[in-house]
Amino acid sequence: MAPLYRLVVFLCLLSPVFVWADQPVIPVPSGNQTLVLDHDLWFVQDTAHRLTIDQVVRPEMAATFQPSSSPIPNFGYSSGNQFSHPVWVRFRLKNTTNQIQALFCEIDFWAFDDLQLFITDGQKVVYTSPVYGWKTPVTQKMVYHRNYWFPFTLPAGMEVTCYVRSFKSRGVQVVPITIRPQGGLDTFILGDYAFWGGIFAVFLFVIAISFFFYLTTFDRIYAKYILCVIGLAGYFFINDGFLYQFYFDSQFRMPNRNIYFVFPLLLFFFQLLFVRSFLSLEKTPSRLWHRVATVALVGGVFCLTSLLVEWITYVPPLVELMVMRLFIVFYWLPMPLIWAFIVINLIRRYRVQEAWLYLVAVSPFYTLNFLVILCNLKLFPTYAFLESYENFALAALFEVMVLTFGLAYRYKLIRDHNERLSEERTQQQRLAFEAHVQGLQLRNESFQEKERIARDLHDNVGAQLSFIVNSLQQIARQAEKQPVANTRPLSSQLRSVVDYTREAIKMLRDTIWAIHQESFTLEEFEERINHYVSRYFQQLDPLQITIHTEGELTQPLTSVQALNMFRIMQEALHNVVKHAQATEVTVLLLAKPDGSFQLSVSDNGNGLAWNQDESLDNHYGLQNMKKRAEELGGQFRIYSDRGTVVEVAV
Numbered sequence: 001m002a003p004l005y006r007l008v009v010f011l012c013l014l015s016p017v018f019v020w021a022d023q024p025v026i027p028v029p030s031g032n033q034t035l036v037l038d039h040d041l042w043f044v045q046d047t048a049h050r051l052t053i054d055q056v057v058r059p060e061m062a063a064t065f066q067p068s069s070s071p072i073p074n075f076g077y078s079s080g081n082q083f084s085h086p087v088w089v090r091f092r093l094k095n096t097t098n099q100i101q102a103l104f105c106e107i108d109f110w111a112f113d114d115l116q117l118f119i120t121d122g123q124k125v126v127y128t129s130p131v132y133g134w135k136t137p138v139t140q141k142m143v144y145h146r147n148y149w150f151p152f153t154l155p156a157g158m159e160v161t162c163y164v165r166s167f168k169s170r171g172v173q174v175v176p177i178t179i180r181p182q183g184g185l186d187t188f189i190l191g192d193y194a195f196w197g198g199i200f201a202v203f204l205f206v207i208a209i210s211f212f213f214y215l216t217t218f219d220r221i222y223a224k225y226i227l228c229v230i231g232l233a234g235y236f237f238i239n240d241g242f243l244y245q246f247y248f249d250s251q252f253r254m255p256n257r258n259i260y261f262v263f264p265l266l267l268f269f270f271q272l273l274f275v276r277s278f279l280s281l282e283k284t285p286s287r288l289w290h291r292v293a294t295v296a297l298v299g300g301v302f303c304l305t306s307l308l309v310e311w312i313t314y315v316p317p318l319v320e321l322m323v324m325r326l327f328i329v330f331y332w333l334p335m336p337l338i339w340a341f342i343v344i345n346l347i348r349r350y351r352v353q354e355a356w357l358y359l360v361a362v363s364p365f366y367t368l369n370f371l372v373i374l375c376n377l378k379l380f381p382t383y384a385f386l387e388s389y390e391n392f393a394l395a396a397l398f399e400v401m402v403l404t405f406g407l408a409y410r411y412k413l414i415r416d417h418n419e420r421l422s423e424e425r426t427q428q429q430r431l432a433f434e435a436h437v438q439g440l441q442l443r444n445e446s447f448q449e450k451e452r453i454a455r456d457l458h459d460n461v462g463a464q465l466s467f468i469v470n471s472l473q474q475i476a477r478q479a480e481k482q483p484v485a486n487t488r489p490l491s492s493q494l495r496s497v498v499d500y501t502r503e504a505i506k507m508l509r510d511t512i513w514a515i516h517q518e519s520f521t522l523e524e525f526e527e528r529i530n531h532y533v534s535r536y537f538q539q540l541d542p543l544q545i546t547i548h549t550e551g552e553l554t555q556p557l558t559s560v561q562a563l564n565m566f567r568i569m570q571e572a573l574h575n576v577v578k579h580a581q582a583t584e585v586t587v588l589l590l591a592k593p594d595g596s597f598q599l600s601v602s603d604n605g606n607g608l609a610w611n612q613d614e615s616l617d618n619h620y621g622l623q624n625m626k627k628r629a630e631e632l633g634g635q636f637r638i639y640s641d642r643g644t645v646v647e648v649a650v
Contacts, residue, residue, distance in 0.1 A: 023040065023042050023065070023067075023090065023091075023092055024092070025092045025094045025159060026040055026091060026092060026093055027093075027094055027096045028093050028094065028095050028096065028097075028101060028154060028179060030096075030097045030099075030101070031181070032181045032183055032184040032187075033181070034178060034179070034180050034181075034184070034188075035178065035179040035180075036176075036177075036178050036384055037091055037177040037178065037179065038071035038072055038383065038384045039071055040067075040091060040092075041067075041068045041073055041089055041090070041091050041175075041177070042065040042066060042067050042068065042089070042090045042091070043065065043066065043068055043073055043075075043087055043088060043089045043090065044056075044061075044064050044065045044066070044087075044088050044090075045075070045085045045086070045087050045088075046085055046086040046087070046088060046165075047085050049085065049086060051086070051088065053118045053125055053128070053163060053165075054125075056088055056118075056163060057120055057163075065088075065090050068089075069378075069381070070375070070378075070381045070382040071381055071382065071383050071384060072174060072175070072176050072382040072383065072384060072386075072387045073087070073174065073175040073382075074172070074173070074174045074175075074375055074376065074378070074382040075087055075173040075175075076172065076173070076376055076377065076378050077171065077172055077324075077328070077376060077377075078168065078169060078170060078171065078172075078173060084167070084168065084169050084170070084173070085167075086114070086165055086166065086167040087166050087167070087173065087175065088163055088164070088165050089163070089164040089166065089175050089177070090161060090162070090163050090164075091161075091162050091177065092159065092160070092161050092162070093154065093159070093160055093162060093179070094157075094158070094159040094160075095155065095156055095157060095158050095159075096157070097156060098156045098157070099156055100153055100154070100156060101153065101154045101181065102151070102153050102181065102182040102183070103151070103152055103153070103154060103179055103180065103181060103182060104143075104149045104150065104151055104152075104179070104180045104181075104182055104185065105117055105149070105150040105152065105162065105164075105177065105178075105179060106147055106148070106149050106150075106177070106178040106179075106180055107147060107148040107150075107164070107166075107175065107177060108147050108176040108177075108178055108387070108388075109148075109174060109175070109176055109241075110134060110146050110147060110148070110241035110244050110245075111134050111168065111171065111241075111244075111257065111260060112132070112133055112134065112148075112166050112168050112173075113133050113134065113135075113167050113168055114131055114132075114133050114166070114167040115131070115132045115133060115148055115164070115165070115166050115167075116128070116129055116130070116131045116132070116164070116165045117129040117150040117152075117162065117163070117164055118162070118163040118164075118165070119152055119160050119161070119162050119163075120161045120162075120163070121158070121159075121160055122159070122160075122161065126160070127152050129150045132148050134244060134251070134257055137248055138244070138245050138248060144245075145189060145245065146240065146241030146242060146244055146245040147241065149185075151182060164177065169256075170257065170324075171257075171260075172376045174382065174387060176384070176387045195390065195393075196236070196240070196242070196393070199236065199393045199396075199397060200233060200236075200237075202397060202400065202401075203232060203233040203400065204233075206229050206400050206404050207226055207229050207230065209404065210222045210225050210226045210229065210404070210407065211226060213407065213408070213411045214226070216411075216415075217411065217414050217415075217418075219414060220277065221274070221277050221278060221407070221410075222407065222411075224270070224273055224274040224277055224278075225274055225403065225407060227266075227270040227273065227274070228267075228270045228271050229400060230270070231263060231266045231267035231268075231270040231271065232267060232396050232399075232400065234263030234266065234267065235263050235264050235267045235396075236389060236392070236393055236396070237263065238260050238262070238263045238264065239260070239263075239264060239389060240389045243259070243260070254307055254308060254311075255307075255308070255310035255311050256310055258307040258308070258310070259307075261307055261331075262304070262307065264331075265300065265303050265304065265307075265331060266300075268331070268332075268334040268335060269296075269297060269300040269334055271338060271362075272293055272296060272297065272334035272337055272338055273297065275293075275337075275338050275341050275342075275358070276293050276294075276341075278351075278354055278358065279342065279345045279350075279351050279354055279355055279358060280351070281341065281344060281345070281350065284348065284350055285348075286344050286348060286350075289337070289340055289341065289344060292337065293337050293341070296330070296333045296334055296337055299329075299330035299333060300330065300334075302330060303327050303330050303331060306323050306326075306327055309323075332373060335366060335369065335370070338362070338366070339366070341355075342355050342358060342359050346359075354406075357402065357403070357406045358403070358406075360402060361398070361399045361402035361403045361406070362399050364394075364398055364399070365392065365395040365396050365398070365399050367395075368386065368391065368392055368395055369392075371386055372386055468501055469501050469505075472501070519556035519557060519558055519559070520556055520557045520558075520559070520561075520562045521553060521556050521557075522549055522551075522552065522553050522557075522589060522591055523549075525557060525562055525565070525566075525589065526547060526549050526589055528562075528566065529547055529566070529569060529587060529589075530547055532566075532570070533545045533547070533587075537573070537577070542583055543577065543582065543583060543584075543585060544583065544584050544585070545573070545585045545587065546584070546585070546586050546587070547586075547587045547589070548586065548587070548588050548589070549588075549589045549590075549591075550588070550589070550590045550591065551590060551591035551592060551593070552591055553591045553597065554591075554593075554595045555595065557597065560631075560632075561597075561632055561650065564628040564629075564631060564632055565599050565632075565650075567624075567625075567628055568599065568625045568628055568629065568636075568646070568648055569587060569599060569601060571621050571624060571625050572601035572625070572646040573585065573587075573601065574621070575621060575644075575646075576601070576603045576605065576644070579605075580603045580605025580606060580644055581605045582603035582604050582605030582606075582643060583605075584603065584604045585601065585602070585603045586600075586601070586602050586603075587599075587600075587601050588602070596649060596650060597649070597650050598647065598648065598650075599647070599648045600645060600646065600647045600648075601645070601646045602641070602643060602644070602645040602646070603643040603644055604642060605643050605644065606643075622638060625646070625648075629648045629650075632648075632650045633650065634650035635647075635648070635649050637649075
């Protein structure tokens with residue numbers, strides 16, 4: 001019993017040693033070596049927002065510090081001043097060398113509201129930095145850089161205790177601390193800019209290539225992919241503080257640092273928009289997921305709107321908390337939906353190749369983001385590799401390169417398909433050209449046939465009609481010589497037959513003239529009218545016929561147009577001779593600039609006893625002229641103007 005009692009007493013005496021054990025001291029390496037403080041960091045939360053450095057260094061307060069459960073201190077999400085607290089992070093350093101070391105304490109994050117460094121030697125505060133935050137212009141910081149840099153010196157063999165007071169009212173509060181030698185600052189900054197310059201150059205190159213693919217295919221998948229790459233570039237430009245460093249004033253265009261949520265938000269929703277097309281489920285039995293994705297995109301609009309609401313109205317803390325929680329849900333909703341699209345396409349065998357390609361491409365980047373979510377929810381330790389955006393950039397670069405090669409292969413398939421279509425179109429055009437040539441051959445054969453018909457009409461029908469005329473004339477002369485009393489009426493009838501036959505011959509010749517030619521210029525049409533007038537009206541001494549032409553045809557008259565116009569002109573001249581008792585007739589051929597053509601026949605006679613409103617039923621000649629004009633799609637007019645004017649406009 002005595003040994004057991006002594007053991008219990010010993011453990012009771014020893015327990016305070018474990019409880020109040022001092023925080024380990026971190027040795028600072030010599031030379032230009034960098035020290036990432038991912039262990040042995042202790043912290044305390046200032047729930048009252050009142051702690052000062054003098055209070056923190058007191059022994060009773062120092063005992064309240066507790067080790068960070070995560071290698072990199074991560075205090076999770078906060079939604080506003082009512083639900084966030086300043087955090088004091090403590091670490092101990094010792095210069096184990098025999099030389100003074102000039103160092104920087106770098107806080108590899110930029111979005112704090114307040115950030116300040118204190119250094120004590122165990123007895124008093126030996127260094128107090130200015131208070132920095134996201135509202136501090138970069139030009140007012142000790143180092144022109146997006147991160148926070150606090151210079152200090154550490155004498156040989158000296159041990160110090162450092163306190164970092166950080167406060168962030170909204171978002172995730174992570175405090176990554178790195179100790180860097182001041183001599184290696186320029187090398188680090190140049191390497192940092194070179195790394196990110198290369199990343200953004202690749203993004204820009206991919207955007208240019210994708211834009212070329214879009215212009216040559218007009219496939220909207222490339223336009224959506226451009227949005228994804230722009231979202232990635234904006235994600236790193238904002239999250240790693242480049243917007244804060246180079247466009248300081250722009251961060252105030254939205255309330256309470258909300259502009260820094262815009263591109264990370266757009267990134268996930270642009271990628272969901274891309275996946276809805278690249279791994280489309282719209283026309284599959286799993287189309288419900290497509291609709292869920294549509295709802296998520298509408299939620300993205302809600303998120304963007306919520307980032308602006310504080311400009312419009314005051315938001316109570318409780319409402320702000322609720323909106324923040326809802327914002328987080330919609331903010332991360334695209335990620336599980338994207339994985340759902342991948343899994344469904346693989347299981348249901350919809351777009352297997354595209355799903356595997358996208359899975360390989362996005363797995364590193366999405367895995368890192370998923371682990372960060374677990375870290376921010378304090379379900380997984382925040383290791384240094386999860387805090388560094390360089391690792392996220394390399395994962396994003398891998399994603400972009402894999403997807404770009406995949407989309408380039410898609411472009412090749414589209415181009416090959418278009419080339420096949422082009423070859424098919426060329427083949428169709430060649431066949432159409434051959435058909436056109438055959439049509440021209442048939443047309444030429446038709447012309448030859450028309451010429452043969454015209455020749456046959458002239459040689460056969462014309463000769464027969466001429467024979468009839470000669471025979472009837474001879475019969476008429478013989479009948480006149482007969483001593484029969486009724487031969488004169490017979491002679492008159494026979495002469496009428498001769499007149500009709502001559503008229504038929506004239507019409508036959510005109511028809512042959514129209515059939516013989518496919519089209520007529522204004523000069524050719526005028527020449528035919530002159531030939532007709534000189535042949536059939538030159539014996540009418542009191543009647544003078546004048547032909548005028550004005551303008552120039554934009555398109556030649558077709559044979560149908562010429563023949564119908566010619567017939568109308570014939571009928572009009574016939575009416576003048578028969579009814580008008582005129583001494584002058586003018587035939588006007590007018591070609592207008594708009595492509596229309598007008599024929600008018602006007603005389604100075606007494607005209608016809610007919611007006612425009614009168615019916616044409618009892619005027620066969622006028623009715624025939626009007627019908628011919630309508631067949632041409634033109635208008636027919638006849639009116640009195642110091643005689644009679646007949647007009648046809650086509």
